[in-house]
Amino acid sequence: MKTRWLAFIVVVLIVSLASAQLDQLYFHRVVPMTAFSLSQLRTSTYQYFQSEDYSQSKDSTLTINTDSTSFQYPQQFMLYNRSALKHPIGLLTYQSTVDLKEEKLRYVADSVYVQNYTRNRYSRYVADNEPPQPLSTWLQQWRDKQQTRLEQQIQESLEGQLQQLVNSLQQQKAEQTNATNLEDW
Secondary structure, X not given: OHHHHHHHHHHHHHHHHHHHHHHHEEEEEEEEOOOOOHHHHHHHHXXXXXXXXXXXXXXXXXXXXXXXXXXEEEEEEEEEOOOOOXXXXXXXXXXXXXXXXXXXXXXXXXXXXXXXXXXXXXXXXXXXXXXXXXXHHHHOOOOHHHXXXXXXXXXXXXXXXXXXXXXXXXXXXHHHHHHHHHHHO
């Protein structure tokens, strides 16, 4: 009888941990990179993260796994309202992970938090004293109209970062192909 209860508790814990992990995953895209072999994709991606195209903020760090097929880095960008006078309403921070497998690039953004911005006594926008909130909790505070605009802004920013990485990789491949063609000529 005790083993059944223990098994039931273990199953409940595993299900709750899995659902919490799924809640943290916010943005997930897989991009096929058929022109690359895995070794070429590794070196090109590593070169991208070392290049000037990838601009790191002063507090971001790039973590490269020992097998060089996974890159993790914290990112952040400002959220603005879409009124006539654009002002910041929050700073969105998240963890990005780029996995490379079998000529595919998987881009995942998770652990998304928002730090609210308010006006101080000098009428400047600064971060408030509250700790950052998860994005889902923060979005519940906004009206429906504003919420869809903010979600679109976040999705467009994440898509833009992924597209910038893909464009850089394809440009590196084109330059490599052109150099090979010149050598053959």
